[in-house]
Amino acid sequence: MEVRPAGRLVACRDCDLLNRLGEVPEGGNARCRRCGGVLRRRPRNGLERTLALALSAAILFAVANTFPFLSFDMRGRVTQTTLLTGVVDLYDQGKAELSALVLLTIVLAPLGQIGLLLYVLLPLRWRRVPWKLPQAFRLLRHAQTWSMIEVFMIGILVAIVKLMDMASIVPGLALWSFVLLMLVLSGAAASFDSEAVWERRAALR
Amino acid sequence: MSVAPGTALAVGCASCHDCGLLARLPGASGGSARCPRCGAELHRRKAHSLQRTWALVIAASLCYLPANVLPVMTVTSLGQRQSDTILSGVVYLLTHGMWPLALIVFTASIVVPLAKLVILVSLLISVQRSSSWRPVDRTRLYRITEGIGRWSMVDIYVVTILVALVRLGNLASIEAEPGAVFFGAVVVITMLAAESFDPRLIWDRSDARKR
Numbered sequence: 160m161e162v163r164p165a166g167r168l169v170a171c172r173d174c175d176l177l178n179r180l181g182e183v184p185e186g187g188n189a190r191c192r193r194c195g196g197v198l199r200r201r202p203r204n205g206l207e208r209t210l211a212l213a214l215s216a217a218i219l220f221a222v223a224n225t226f227p228f229l230s231f232d233m234r235g236r237v238t239q240t241t242l243l244t245g246v247v248d249l250y251d252q253g254k255a256e257l258s259a260l261v262l263l264t265i266v267l268a269p270l271g272q273i274g275l276l277l278y279v280l281l282p283l284r285w286r287r288v289p290w291k292l293p294q295a296f297r298l299l300r301h302a303q304t305w306s307m308i309e310v311f312m313i314g315i316l317v318a319i320v321k322l323m324d325m326a327s328i329v330p331g332l333a334l335w336s337f338v339l340l341m342l343v344l345s346g347a348a349a350s351f352d353s354e355a356v357w358e359r360r361a362a363l364r
Numbered sequence: 365m366s367v368a369p370g371t372a373l374a375v376g377c378a379s380c381h382d383c384g385l386l387a388r389l390p391g392a393s394g395g396s397a398r399c400p401r402c403g404a405e406l407h408r409r410k411a412h413s414l415q416r417t418w419a420l421v422i423a424a425s426l427c428y429l430p431a432n433v434l435p436v437m438t439v440t441s442l443g444q445r446q447s448d449t450i451l452s453g454v455v456y457l458l459t460h461g462m463w464p465l466a467l468i469v470f471t472a473s474i475v476v477p478l479a480k481l482v483i484l485v486s487l488l489i490s491v492q493r494s495s496s497w498r499p500v501d502r503t504r505l506y507r508i509t510e511g512i513g514r515w516s517m518v519d520i521y522v523v524t525i526l527v528a529l530v531r532l533g534n535l536a537s538i539e540a541e542p543g544a545v546f547f548g549a550v551v552v553i554t555m556l557a558a559e560s561f562d563p564r565l566i567w568d569r570s571d572a573r574k575r
Contacts, residue, residue, distance in 0.1 A: 168377075168386055169379065169384070169386050170371065170372035170377065170378070170379040170386050172379060172384070172564075173503050173506070173507065173563045173564065174371075174499070174503060174563065174564055174566070174567040175371040175372050175373055175379075175564040175567060175568070176370055176371055176372075176567070177370055177371060177372055177375070177377075177386075193500075193567075194499070194500050194503045194504075194567070195500065195503075195504070196503070196507070229525070229529055231529040231530060233530075233532060233535065233536060234535075236532055236535065238529055238530070238531050238532065240525070240528040240529050244528045245524040245525055245527060245528035246524070248524075248527045248528050248531070249524060249527060249540055252527065252539055252540050254540045254544065254545060256545055256548065256549075257520065257523075257524070257540060257544055257545055257548055260520065260548050260552065261520065261521070261524050264517065265521075292402075293382070293383070293401075293402035293403050293404065296382060296383065296402060297382050297402075297404065300382065304555075304559075307514050307517050310514055310515055310517045310518055310521065311517075311521045313468060313472070313515075313518050313521075314517070314518050314519075314520075314521025314522045314524070314525060315521070315525060316465065317457070317465055317468075317469060317518065317522045318521075318522045318525040318526055318529070320457065320460070320462050320465055321453075321456065321457075321522070321526065322526070322529065322530070324460075325441070325530070325536065326536075328529075353383065353384070354384070357383060357385075357401060357402075
């Protein structure tokens with residue numbers, strides 16, 4: 160049997176109720192009439208804004224990973240750390256699982272998130288459909304789930320407080336780019352309008 | 365499976381898990397169907413949702429105790445060794461007057477994982493007993509469970525940063541301990557458990573009961 164799209168009805172992801180979806184205004188959203196689940200969010204200038212934020216995120220990500228983000232000064236002996244030194248040290252201490260988890264959530268997933276957003280949005284901007292768009296989409300959803308920059312920020316805060324008694328902590332350049340990266344990346348995730356991507360692809364075909 | 369009126373399932377459709385498009389499923393004969401827009405495989409409901417969620421919840425509960433009892437890190441400073449568990453880390457912040465931060469860590473590391481496990485177990489039981497008790501609120505509980513899990517990673521990151529910063533040999537060094545591994549396992553497994561639970565089952569069963 161042939162599979163056909165079923166028009167403008169949408170099913171709620173949380174309760175499966177069919178809802179008739181009218182035009183959603185920019186900056187608004189539509190919710191399921193039974194359980195209140197979000198059916199469609201339509202951010203203002205979703206795709207353009209997300210592209211701009213993803214480009215800034217790419218630059219901030221590069222800075223955040225190259226420069227040291229904290230220096231630790233204890234009686235004149237200074238150690239510096241970048242994001243990756245923590246991952247390497249955990250691995251050296253025989254905690255490979257932890258090391259992999261941190262690498263995934265702080266480096267690989269955010270990198271994937273930024274890269275895939277650019278991969279999807281840059282060609283669309285120049286009116287081309289990216290190759291293997293559906294696969295890129297699926298990966299992007301996973302990358303978003305496991306990208307935890309904002310949680311890492313709280314971790315940094317707690318770590319600084321814990322070390323205050325022991326030594327002086329000097330924030331590095333990467334720390335500030337990290338704070339910005341967190342804001343920019345949450346903005347990009349919030350303004351990304353996946354439905355608009357599918358609409359634009361349909362229009363380009 | 366019982367079919368509630370007004371749902372996608374009742375009219376032989378399902379929304380694509382990847383792109384959200386409502387698509388018609390092939391007839392009762394089964395067989396796999398693919399989303400006409402993005403090509404993902406279509407499922408009426410998440411596959412083996414209850415079994416999978418139970419398995420993950422049980423696995424996470426087994427890791428929960430060692431995650432909280434075993435030390436997550438050991439601080440060596442001038443020959444003195446001191447081990448910290450998740451809870452003693454919170455107490456440290458509290459005794460240093462950092463109660464807002466202590467509250468955040470306590471919530472993220474102790475309350476959230478436990479709450480997630482309790483909520484998922486009660487959702488599982490309520491679905492299996494075909495409960496029709498307040499489905500809107502149960503769905504809301506599920507959404508919260510799905511959203512807050514990531515915040516439990518805070519303590520893992522604290523350990524990572526401390527390990528990376530304090531490397532001065534005998535003068536001061538910090539080492540990650542097995543508790544952190546169990547704790548990371550709890551966070552990851554409960555996230556997977558929340559993802560494998562299908563909230564639509566709450567509605568399927570409660571609709572079936574009503575009629």
